[in-house]
Amino acid sequence: MPEPPARPGEKPDFSQLELPQAGEAPRPPVDGDAAEMHDLAFSLVRVLDPKHKAVGDWDPKLDAETLRTGLRHMLLLRIYDDRMQTLQRTGKLSFYMKSLGEEAVAIAQGMALRDEDILFPSYRQPGLQLVRGRDLVDMMCHCISNQRDNAKGRQMPVHYTWREGNFVSISSPVGTQFPQAVGAAMAFAYRGEENVAISWVGDGTAAEGDFHYAINFAAVYRAPVILNVVNNQWAISTHMNISIGGATFAARGIAYGLPSIRVDGNDFLALYAVTQWAAERARQGLGATFIEVFTYRGEAHSTSDDPTRYRPKDEWKSWPLGDPIERLKAHLKAIGEWDNKKHKALEKELNELVIKSYKKAEEFGTLDEGPYPPASTLFEDVYKNELPHLRKQRQQLGV
Amino acid sequence: MAQMNIVQAVNSALDTMLERDENVVIFGEDVGYFGGVFRCTNGLQAKYGLHRVFDTPLSEGGIASIAIGMGINGLRPVAEMQFADYIFPAFDQITSELAKLRYRSGGEYWAPVTIRAPCGGGIRGGHYHSQSPEVYFTHTPGLKVVVVSNPYDAKGLLTTAVEDDDPVIFFEPKRLYNGPFDGDHTAAARKWDTHPGGEVPEDYYRIPLGEANVVTEGSDVTLLAWGTMVHVAQAATARSKASCEVIDLRSLLPLDLEAIVSSVEKTGRCVVVHEAPRTSGYGGELAAQIMEECFWHLEAPVERVTGWDTPFPHTLEWEYFPSQERVMEAIARTMVDN
Numbered sequence: 001m002p003e004p005p006a007r008p009g010e011k012p013d014f015s016q017l018e019l020p021q022a023g024e025a026p027r028p029p030v031d032g033d034a035a036e037m038h039d040l041a042f043s044l045v046r047v048l049d050p051k052h053k054a055v056g057d058w059d060p061k062l063d064a065e066t067l068r069t070g071l072r073h074m075l076l077l078r079i080y081d082d083r084m085q086t087l088q089r090t091g092k093l094s095f096y097m098k099s100l101g102e103e104a105v106a107i108a109q110g111m112a113l114r115d116e117d118i119l120f121p122s123y124r125q126p127g128l129q130l131v132r133g134r135d136l137v138d139m140m141c142h143c144i145s146n147q148r149d150n151a152k153g154r155q156m157p158v159h160y161t162w163r164e165g166n167f168v169s170i171s172s173p174v175g176t177q178f179p180q181a182v183g184a185a186m187a188f189a190y191r192g193e194e195n196v197a198i199s200w201v202g203d204g205t206a207a208e209g210d211f212h213y214a215i216n217f218a219a220v221y222r223a224p225v226i227l228n229v230v231n232n233q234w235a236i237s238t239h240m241n242i243s244i245g246g247a248t249f250a251a252r253g254i255a256y257g258l259p260s261i262r263v264d265g266n267d268f269l270a271l272y273a274v275t276q277w278a279a280e281r282a283r284q285g286l287g288a289t290f291i292e293v294f295t296y297r298g299e300a301h302s303t304s305d306d307p308t309r310y311r312p313k314d315e316w317k318s319w320p321l322g323d324p325i326e327r328l329k330a331h332l333k334a335i336g337e338w339d340n341k342k343h344k345a346l347e348k349e350l351n352e353l354v355i356k357s358y359k360k361a362e363e364f365g366t367l368d369e370g371p372y373p374p375a376s377t378l379f380e381d382v383y384k385n386e387l388p389h390l391r392k393q394r395q396q397l398g399v
Numbered sequence: 400m401a402q403m404n405i406v407q408a409v410n411s412a413l414d415t416m417l418e419r420d421e422n423v424v425i426f427g428e429d430v431g432y433f434g435g436v437f438r439c440t441n442g443l444q445a446k447y448g449l450h451r452v453f454d455t456p457l458s459e460g461g462i463a464s465i466a467i468g469m470g471i472n473g474l475r476p477v478a479e480m481q482f483a484d485y486i487f488p489a490f491d492q493i494t495s496e497l498a499k500l501r502y503r504s505g506g507e508y509w510a511p512v513t514i515r516a517p518c519g520g521g522i523r524g525g526h527y528h529s530q531s532p533e534v535y536f537t538h539t540p541g542l543k544v545v546v547v548s549n550p551y552d553a554k555g556l557l558t559t560a561v562e563d564d565d566p567v568i569f570f571e572p573k574r575l576y577n578g579p580f581d582g583d584h585t586a587a588a589r590k591w592d593t594h595p596g597g598e599v600p601e602d603y604y605r606i607p608l609g610e611a612n613v614v615t616e617g618s619d620v621t622l623l624a625w626g627t628m629v630h631v632a633q634a635a636t637a638r639s640k641a642s643c644e645v646i647d648l649r650s651l652l653p654l655d656l657e658a659i660v661s662s663v664e665k666t667g668r669c670v671v672v673h674e675a676p677r678t679s680g681y682g683g684e685l686a687a688q689i690m691e692e693c694f695w696h697l698e699a700p701v702e703r704v705t706g707w708d709t710p711f712p713h714t715l716e717w718e719y720f721p722s723q724e725r726v727m728e729a730i731a732r733t734m735v736d737n
Binding site for chain 2: 118120149150151152154155159161162163168169171173176178179180181182183184185186187188190191197209210213214216217220380381382383384387388389
């Protein structure tokens with residue numbers, strides 16, 4: 001039976017990881033032949049080197065303003081997460097899930113896309129909403145399930161939906177969104193639009209049938225879709241060794257004929273570059289790209305989980321690919337575009353924003369005291385129009 | 400009016416909808432170039448092109464999920480499951496995703512998907528080519544469920560299903576594709592030109608979902624049926640001494656409860672006939688609703704004539720299949736002491 005490298009009480013051990021240097025992985029042309037890129041599925045695209053400089057072909061050469069925006073979004077996501085998790089502990093939310101250590105996934109990948117591109121996220125990419133400018137108050141109203149929750153109180157927290165931002169409603173059953181994204185991509189292609197669809201699943205979900213449906217259909221129809229497996233090492237307590245028998249997750253894409261790229265998920269620049277490459281390829285009508293985002297889940301799976309029972313307590317601190325926020329911050333400093341003073345000021349500003357937003361969100365109601373959506377909404381949206389049997393049941397409830 | 404069988408009527412509905420709405424796309428296993436194993440999509444790819452009518456990998460879960468994604472992104476997909484028996488790999492996508500999308504997103508997202516599936520027995524198909532899985536879907540809020548019994552209804556209901564913004568699971572009893580079947584497997588096969596339902600307009604028309612069809616009027620017993628069992632019930636009625644009213648429910652969800660109640664209030668007796676197994680079958684649901692709505696009008700307990708609680712057999716198909724005789728016996732039981 002496979003086992004993770006370390007269990008509680010043991011020293012974190014990542015000595016088995018082969019980590020290529022930044023700049024080592026070659027960047028093929030966007031219209032390159034997938035059959036000539038197989039090495040990318042076993043390598044690791046990295047741009048930030050140990051001295052925090054951007055190196056190699058994959059450097060997306062982003063201007064400082066874009067980098068600072070990325071840092072701001074990631075920092076906001078972390079502060080927002082901390083605040084919401086704390087509020088969950090005090091009973092203000094029924095449940096929460098943090099993105100700790102994986103902030104770059106939603107932020108860098110989201111920033112590499114266009115607003116028209118449609119997002120099919122899992123519950124670990126709420127940061128996409130920050131990229132597309134969603135009001136924090138609206139996100140919080142969903143999480144505290146008050147009357148302004150646009151999901152009308154029907155979903156657990158973190159299961160956001162935001163049509164205006166092309167952010168498709170999140171589902172709890174893992175992986176279902178993966179092949180749906182392929183269908184959405186096919187619809188873009190059908191209409192001759194240049195937009196792309198993108199979806200994310202975790203390493204655990206890569207064992208579901210939906211995972212296979214998605215890659216297979218994406219390859220068969222050359223759908224303009226980007227399919228990401230966020231390998232954060234852990235699916236609740238299931239280590240990736242129990243999800244995959246060998247090779248890499250990225251290598252699975254090769255068998256389907258897709259360009260398959262493994263990327264350092266804590267390297268903002270690498271993630272941005274790979275996503276941009278895949279999006280450009282899709283827009284040119286050259287089909288799907290499969291990406292393994294290699295990272296580490298810094299927090300518990302959710303507030304219902306206690307990872308100290310199955311992995312070393314401080315394992316994240318030993319993660320050899322570091323912290324995505326610290327790495328981008330160090331890069332900005334290394335190129336003379338950031339300093340500790342500015343960082344402190346930004347942290348303060350974002351903390352205040354989160355606190356202010358939460359106060360505003362509570363004006364629309366709280367989980368404990370309401371007001372909640374009216375009881376009649378229980379029966380709405382089951383169908384477009386209310387069916388007779390539901391009208392009768394609504395009347396039985398007296399609403 | 401033209402003479403059509405159900406295969407042709409389904410084809411005509413799909414043809415009409417492809418013509419009327421550029422967002423309609425059709426796909427499934429063998430549906431493209433070949434035109435479907437039952438020929439329902441015959442000629443459509445040649446007429447509308449590869450991008451509108453296409454073959455898929457053998458992947459029911461994949462078919463359902465791309466349909467959902469397309470529906471989310473503005474298309475109106477009609478997906479075919481080659482047999483209703485093979486719908487189960489798509490069950491999660493249909494029941495967890497398609498059915499719940501509008502609700503869970505607070506009405507922000509929906510997918511106007513129609514899933515067609517040939518269902519039912521009577522073709523020597525054994526347990527994997529004969530099942531009637533309609534109740535798995537009527538039990539899931541968010542889905543509409545249709546079972547057709549003749550060509551005219553098939554076209555009119557399919558047109559409505561495709562135009563519906565809610566997901567519709569559309570069952571086509573394959574024993575009825577080429578002709579009506581009254582359960583007598585020893586009789587010569589009939590064609591649809593012997594049945595009024597075989598007259599089908601070539602143009603666009605709709606039959607609303609949730610409107611039952613009283614196919615035979617009567618005063619003693621109400622027979623509720625759908626799909627192939629409509630014909631079995633009608634044949635049994637013709638041989639029965641009692642005056643029977645046969646109602647073809649056509650759509651199980653939404654259900655035309657009004658039509659059922661008004662008939663049972665008149666007759667005071669009811670027999671439900673379905674091919675699917677008895678336990679947790681839709682007959683149980685109907686019996687309960689009749690009890691709730693018409694208890695004081697009932698002269699006899701509601702009877703159920705159904706498939707047995709076994710997998711659908713191969714060799715002993717006719718022992719399983721609800722027969723005219725079993726329906727007649729049930730009718731007679733409701734008439735005892737009267």
